[in-house]
Amino acid sequence: MFDNFPLWPSRASTAAGNVDALFIFLLIVSGMMTLLIFSAVIYFAARYRHRKGVLAEQIEGSTPLELTWSIIPLGIFMVIFTWGAVVYFKSRTPPRDSTEVYVVAKQWMWKLEHAEGQREINELHVPVGRDVKLIMTSQDVIHSFFVPAFRMKQDVLPGRYTVAWFHATKAGTYHLFCTQYCGTQHSGMIGNVVVMEPAQYEAWMSGGSNGPLSATGERLFAELGCVTCHRSDTQGRGPNLQGVFGKPVLLADGRTITADENYIRESILDPGAKVVNGFKPVMPTFQGLISEEQLNALVAYVKSMSQPAGGAKTSTANAASGQPDGNQVQ
Amino acid sequence: MPDTSKRRSKLSDSQAAVSPHEGLHNPGLLHHFATEEQQKDASNLGMWIFLATEVMFFGGLFCAYLIYRGWYFGDFAAASKSIDAALGGTNTAVLICSSLTVVLAIWAAQTSRRALLILMLVLTMLFGLAFLGIKGIEYRDKFVEHHVPGSSFNFEHEEVPGHPGQYANPRHAQIFFALYFVMTGLHALHMIVGLGIFSWLLYKAWKGAFTPRYHTPLEIGGLYWHFVDIVWIYLFPLLYLIDRHP
């Protein structure tokens, strides 16, 4: 609307339209209900203002009326609930071949690292028309990643990953806010999401990086000695990690869990928690020995071991072909 | 709804006027109650509701315990093994006996056995003190073994029961001990309050305040004591007997 006095946030993602539609429906329902109650109250208050000699009429109640005005609102509420649930479900289910960005929140800044290796602080560059999945963790307290223009918000927790995704639809620069109170500079923990046209994005991407995140992870994998037990040619003292990510894993205690980002992370920091069936609990813990960024790199590397030969997926390849990767094992 | 038409005594206004009640005048009847029965009912209901709040109070701790036990079962089992089940079991027996003496005390009051009443109250308190003493020994043991959460906590190289070669995660074991101390500590605090209540009951019993007609404080004090006992009966297996085998 007005530049200095907006009354509605910009709409810059696919989710934004869905959320706005639901919101407008709620506005209409609420508006009608408010109008109904207000007019009834005002009308009754005026029409039945006390008059000399006129007594009030004692009306006990009316069960049919009570049932009506319980069931109809309940019905409307169920419609709202279902619609909201559908929108929410979509927003919490990242599409299979999203571009991934790792986010590390700390008091009081956002550190972002693209899978291709570009690092940013308090800014996130993304292309229009791409599904982007954020894999987020915090170094200290709970934060929350909030981009109003995308109608997207997810709390960022210490000790585990939380995930959010969006599909930007309009180029521009949009606010990024931390929206879970996190201490002194909570209101300073803000930044921008810069949505660019694909060509501009490619140009920006080629402006230097440290190489793909998974390559960093591969380096760490060797440096930290992981490769001695987790061999890729045969079974060592630890499970072979080729093709593990995204698949079910049978644990020593009989449970079966899916190897997602949180499982990989937990296995590095607390190896005794979920020992794989058939292996001894001999892996040492790396708690306190590696940073969040290094963890992200290792997770990215393990994920890359579940992709077709050729190593880390690059967004350049995707952008050029315009097609999502065919054999993605996500 | 009880037949209340009988309760039509004139309740006097402010001045400590003597409006004779129907029947015997009991100095234990507080002025705002119409009958002794009403007063007794109110006291009883009040204590039951208070115990409900206590259930919720401990409930938060039990909830935290159940969640972490589910997540870190092996580590909890290892930590549980390191606390003394024999002492814990003894304490369980001590508390059960103390609840018996409480019941006997109330029976003694109901049957005008003043000497027995006083004896039972004293025994109850002795059992309570024994409980606290044993608890103190246990806490001291934990302190000496560096199992108290904090900077000097140490739980390295403790095997997970049933999984030779696998060691418990000290951080998870520390959570067990944190819950152990908070839960048993809170329980012990309630025991101390209980001892205070029973000291007062003992004093009143000594002065002859309790009769077959009026011994409500004994009953509601007893309810409290039984509750504290029941909390322990839940605590004992949950804390001391995780994955134990004979």
Added chain:
Amino acid sequence: MATATTVQPVERENYLNKEHGLGSWLLTTDHKRIALLYLISITFFFFIGGLFALLIRLELLTPAGDLVGADTYNKLFTMHGQVMVFFFLIPSIPAVLGNFLVPMMIGAKDLAFPRINLLSWYIYIIAGVMMLHCIATGGVDTGWTFYTPFSTAFSNSKVIEAGLAIFVAGFSSILTGLNFIVTIHRMRAPGMTWTRLPLFIWAHYATSIIQVLGTPVVAITLVLVVAERALHLGIFDPKLGGDPLLFQHLFWFYSHPAVYIMILPSMGVVTEVIACFSRKRIFGYSFVALSSIAIAVFGFLVWAHHMFVAGISVYAALVFSILSYAVAVPSAVKVFNWTATLFKGSIHYDAPMLYAFGFLGLFTMGGLTGLFLSSLGVDMHVHDTYFVIAHFHYIMVGGALMGYLGGLHFWWPKISGKLYPEGWARLAALIVFLGFNLTFFPQFILGYLGMPRRYYEYPPEFQVLNVLSTAGATVLGVGYLLPMIYFLWSMRYGKPAPDNPWQAAGLEWQTQSPPTTFNFEEEPVVTWEAYNYDEIDAGHKQEEVKVVG
């Protein structure tokens, strides 16, 4: 609408003048005096909380953080929340109006446990002193929600003190609830059956259930936070193996029902006022009574709707969302019943009724915005923004506080024996209504635009709405000052009140104004239904003389 009576030539003995001296007040067991002790204390804390609010709104006049420092601002909103929730709203109606009226409405001489009632006040005072000390020696900056691990491992403020103060305050609440439940069960006068009880009593009964069952959970949660902070136990800290989400579950398990502690009594007041000033029995008595109970029960099942984006599973979120819609139904039913009560009534516009009207409008709006927040799709966007702040202030201030003020006006003649000045009271009601809307409606828009909560500096495009909000806050402040002033004025200069200035139904109105210490000269025997306005009005001539103070 009061009937004119002759002014009493000699002041009758009542609970206020029966004994004099500080000791007679500080050692009283009279529920009415205890109610006044509470009135003074919570008003004091309302001022403290209000002062913090004023500073917050002044800071937010400009986008830059220029009035106070960041840490100070964080303390301001934290302590505004803590003081308002725990030291004003939760006690307010139950401890003041409930304490005063529950025994009288059921025909009893006092509550079941008068000494516990006094103890309850002393516990509140101790907690209050602890809180004031915390505020004075640096304050706390965790937000009233104390989220871990910030509160346990990162904040450099007085978390332990504040946590302990609130822990202690909780016991005051528990004991009041316990007292009310036993009183309502056991102390009703002959003939006062459950279905003849005023709905104010039903509302307080439901509230007391929540106080008794919910408060202990926040108490133990705060114990754990204090222990964690002091001893690094690891229960909520992921670095030590704990789970910060466990804190949130435990905290909200109480703090959601807590909001029903804050609103149910106000609904009880509004019911009494609407019945009296429509001269009618409440439409659908049993439905309104059962709605109070339903709200209390369902209110315990919805806590994680505060955690939809906190990291809980999608399936958990679905469950809590649908339950949150279930709890909205009884509240809606009440609004419809109040509105239907006006139908074919004989409506008077005295100040208490104006507050009730205000309640109807503002609670409706606040409640409807709850539907937005319960909707997973919308909550994703507006959670932790000013939309939430606007929502709960509509309910707490537009709802609970309006009800409290309306109740104070309605029962003021009974409590003080004096009439407040009606003209000023109507003006104040209007000012409060307008100021309130100006303060909080813009915040809905700010929230949807994306302005986060707890921000002391913000992007410039949010400024206009913030300025409107602050302007409203100053108007609202004036609206609150007026009753303080004229209530005090009326105690000295107000016209003496008749025993039943409103010709209201209810046993409390059959006592003196102000009542004697033991309320009734004779134990009443109830043979009539609640809200028997037809009988009351039929027995009176229709010459009505307005008594304006």
